[in-house]
Amino acid sequence: MKKGCKYGSHRVLEPQGVLTQAAYKIDNNMEIYSNEILVDVQSLNIDSASFTQIEEEAGGNIEKIKAKIMEIVGERGKQQNPVTGSGGMFIGTVAKIGEDLKDRDLKVGDKIASLVSLSLTPLKIEEILDVKPEIDRVDIKGQAILFESGIYAKLPDDMPENLALAALDVAGAPAQTAKLVKPGDSVLVLGAAGKSGMLCCYEAKKRVGPTGNVIALVRKQEQADNLVKWGFCHKAILASAQEPMAVLNKTLEANKGKEVDISISCVNIPNTEMSCILPVRDNGVVYFFSMATSFTKAALGAEGVGKDVTMIVGNGYTKDHAEITLQELRESETLRKIFEERYI
Amino acid sequence: MKKGCKYGSHRVLEPQGVLTQAAYKIDNNMEIYSNEILVDVQSLNIDSASFTQIEEEAGGNIEKIKAKIMEIVGERGKQQNPVTGSGGMFIGTVAKIGEDLKDRDLKVGDKIASLVSLSLTPLKIEEILDVKPEIDRVDIKGQAILFESGIYAKLPDDMPENLALAALDVAGAPAQTAKLVKPGDSVLVLGAAGKSGMLCCYEAKKRVGPTGNVIALVRKQEQADNLVKWGFCHKAILASAQEPMAVLNKTLEANKGKEVDISISCVNIPNTEMSCILPVRDNGVVYFFSMATSFTKAALGAEGVGKDVTMIVGNGYTKDHAEITLQELRESETLRKIFEERYI
Numbered sequence: 001m002k003k004g005c006k007y008g009s010h011r012v013l014e015p016q017g018v019l020t021q022a023a024y025k026i027d028n029n030m031e032i033y034s035n036e037i038l039v040d041v042q043s044l045n046i047d048s049a050s051f052t053q054i055e056e057e058a059g060g061n062i063e064k065i066k067a068k069i070m071e072i073v074g075e076r077g078k079q080q081n082p083v084t085g086s087g088g089m090f091i092g093t094v095a096k097i098g099e100d101l102k103d104r105d106l107k108v109g110d111k112i113a114s115l116v117s118l119s120l121t122p123l124k125i126e127e128i129l130d131v132k133p134e135i136d137r138v139d140i141k142g143q144a145i146l147f148e149s150g151i152y153a154k155l156p157d158d159m160p161e162n163l164a165l166a167a168l169d170v171a172g173a174p175a176q177t178a179k180l181v182k183p184g185d186s187v188l189v190l191g192a193a194g195k196s197g198m199l200c201c202y203e204a205k206k207r208v209g210p211t212g213n214v215i216a217l218v219r220k221q222e223q224a225d226n227l228v229k230w231g232f233c234h235k236a237i238l239a240s241a242q243e244p245m246a247v248l249n250k251t252l253e254a255n256k257g258k259e260v261d262i263s264i265s266c267v268n269i270p271n272t273e274m275s276c277i278l279p280v281r282d283n284g285v286v287y288f289f290s291m292a293t294s295f296t297k298a299a300l301g302a303e304g305v306g307k308d309v310t311m312i313v314g315n316g317y318t319k320d321h322a323e324i325t326l327q328e329l330r331e332s333e334t335l336r337k338i339f340e341e342r343y344i
Numbered sequence: 345m346k347k348g349c350k351y352g353s354h355r356v357l358e359p360q361g362v363l364t365q366a367a368y369k370i371d372n373n374m375e376i377y378s379n380e381i382l383v384d385v386q387s388l389n390i391d392s393a394s395f396t397q398i399e400e401e402a403g404g405n406i407e408k409i410k411a412k413i414m415e416i417v418g419e420r421g422k423q424q425n426p427v428t429g430s431g432g433m434f435i436g437t438v439a440k441i442g443e444d445l446k447d448r449d450l451k452v453g454d455k456i457a458s459l460v461s462l463s464l465t466p467l468k469i470e471e472i473l474d475v476k477p478e479i480d481r482v483d484i485k486g487q488a489i490l491f492e493s494g495i496y497a498k499l500p501d502d503m504p505e506n507l508a509l510a511a512l513d514v515a516g517a518p519a520q521t522a523k524l525v526k527p528g529d530s531v532l533v534l535g536a537a538g539k540s541g542m543l544c545c546y547e548a549k550k551r552v553g554p555t556g557n558v559i560a561l562v563r564k565q566e567q568a569d570n571l572v573k574w575g576f577c578h579k580a581i582l583a584s585a586q587e588p589m590a591v592l593n594k595t596l597e598a599n600k601g602k603e604v605d606i607s608i609s610c611v612n613i614p615n616t617e618m619s620c621i622l623p624v625r626d627n628g629v630v631y632f633f634s635m636a637t638s639f640t641k642a643a644l645g646a647e648g649v650g651k652d653v654t655m656i657v658g659n660g661y662t663k664d665h666a667e668i669t670l671q672e673l674r675e676s677e678t679l680r681k682i683f684e685e686r687y688i
Contacts, residue, residue, distance in 0.1 A: 007649050009589045019588055021645065115647075117644065117648055120648050149649045149651075245361065245362075274362075282663070288657070291640055291643065295657060299657050299660060300461065302659045303461070303495075304363075304461055304463075306661055311656065311659060313657060314643055315647060315655060316646070317647040317651065319626070
């Protein structure tokens with residue numbers, strides 16, 4: 001067996017010099033290198049933006065959706081939508097482990113979910129078995145390859161597969177929260193009623209302990225009432241995350257007149273950067289998990305108001321993020337129940 | 345005197361709820377609030393993208409450029425280009441200090457440069473005296489207002505005004521470098537031959553001390569030779585910042601086979617996120633100062649290669665950034681000479 005590049009660059013066909021995500025076409029030959037893992041794929045969870053685009057192009061016709069996906073993977077060697085650029089993830093069973101990765105806590109037959117994007121993952125589809133448009137899922141017969149750097153999670157035995165997947169989908173946010181938040185901190189979570197928002201609130205509340213203050217920003221009274229009732233935050237405030245002065249004033253009111261130590265953005269709308277920055281004290285941290293964040297609006301915005309805050313780009317990966325996130329569902333019966341009701 | 349909002353929101357005319365940068369129109373009445381500073385403006389340094397747009401629209405005609413600027417400021421109460429959204433900065437003399445800001449180290453008559461954008465600064469132009477297209481500068485008779493949160497730098501007595509301005513323009517980067525880099529660190533600076541790149545290299549080399557390693561990434565052999573000769577880095581490597589595998593391999597070669605502790609991006613081209621992320625060790629820091637950085641490419645890119653790095657959005661402001669940056673020019677005769685030759 002030959003050894004490949006840790007990051008998979010040995011599989012880039014064109015253009016040369018980039019990594020597999022930026023590549024137009026990658027090598028999906030399923031003979032593995034010594035530092036790769038071969039997986040028998042059961043399902044693809046197509047990224048929502050990508051699936052919607054394919055579905056529209058196909059006029060909702062299932063056979064046309066299948067044909068489009070076969071065409072993309074045939075052409076590019078990976079399921080990367082040429083319009084949206086996005087991919088998704090897969091679920092499957094480990095078929096073969098390269099000899100350089102034998103030491104891993106993984107064996108042939110283990111069921112795993114990929115936590116890297118399909119947009120960079122070598123994939124070969126033999127047959128599409130089913131398309132489930134309501135959950136953006138495509139069941140297939142086929143194989144995929146994980147590189148040495150490719151992250152994945154073993155699916156746990158103690159909860160349904162779909163429950164685990166719903167949480168793993170946003171695993172970066174709560175795990176980063178766990179590492180960032182210290183006892184006694186005051187924390188503002190924007191977009192607190194969504195999936196990642198709730199996980200971040202829960203984790204932050206646990207970390208700040210009895211002397212801290214977790215403030216959840218939401219749009220609706222019912223959401224605020226629920227988050228407080230469930231014990232996911234100390235206080236919940238109502239405001240539009242696009243109105244920074246309102247967010248600032250309500251946060252101050254909920255934090256004894258003081259700016260918070262940390263803000264965490266889990267919103268799904270644009271133009272909320274100033275609402276994340278303004279309420280944070282000098283030398284505090286602004287953690288942008290929202291993919292709707294604009295780099296320039298954050299950088300110029302903080303400068304414009306003379307705020308000396310550390311602004312962090314939410315990395316979807318941090319060590320043990322899958323385990324940290326699944327543990328939340330084991331710890332909190334409330335959280336698990338909400339996830340079961342809403343997301344599976 | 346009435347007291348205004350620290351961030352200037354009392355001057356927003358439309359739409360309500362946003363801050364002055366996001367506002368379409370702000371109040372440029374020059375009667376100050378108790379926490380504002382009135383400045384007699386001498387020159388506007390129009391943001392390069394904005395000036396180019398205005399110049400093109402005016403077909404290069406100076407009188408038409410003047411008319412366009414008068415029109416923008418008349419309509420919006422600030423010099424914010426409606427096409428590019430960007431502003432610039434001003435130089436002027438303090439005319440009046442609101443009573444709540446009397447304790448500042450500032451007096452009427454001091455010459456200052458604004459370090460917040462014109463895109464959020466109330467401005468009234470009485471007359472445009474001159475337009476200098478070669479340096480994007482507009483000399484005017486007029487006044488501007490700084491809010492309580494508005495940052496500025498007193499222009500120093502010991503160097504020419506234009507020299508100070510050239511450095512202050514990018515003051516955030518070297519000042520953040522000063523706070524981030526520790527003795528013994530290995531640091532990769534991408535885009536090291538540019539203005540902010542050189543300042544970051546110089547500052548990083550000073551901070552890492554004798555046991556550290558500062559690696560400058562540039563495009564041309566001459567740039568590499570110069571940076572080493574001037575003592576701004578330990579090693580200089582040649583590669584395109586858009587080719588992450590080449591950047592990784594050359595960095596490893598220049599760092600005894602090890603990933604670096606910190607990378608600092610000062611490039612002025614897009615699609616360089618992976619080149620900043622790949623060469624950094626787990627738990628290291630990636631500091632994006634480049635305005636060409638894409639938030640989503642950074643976030644998804646790090647996840648895609650399973651890199652547990654802290655990615656920071658370059659904040660143009662950090663405490664004492666002007667002083668830290670001007671000090672570099674005082675310390676290093678070489679740096680000062682290069683700046684005098686190239687940037688003024």
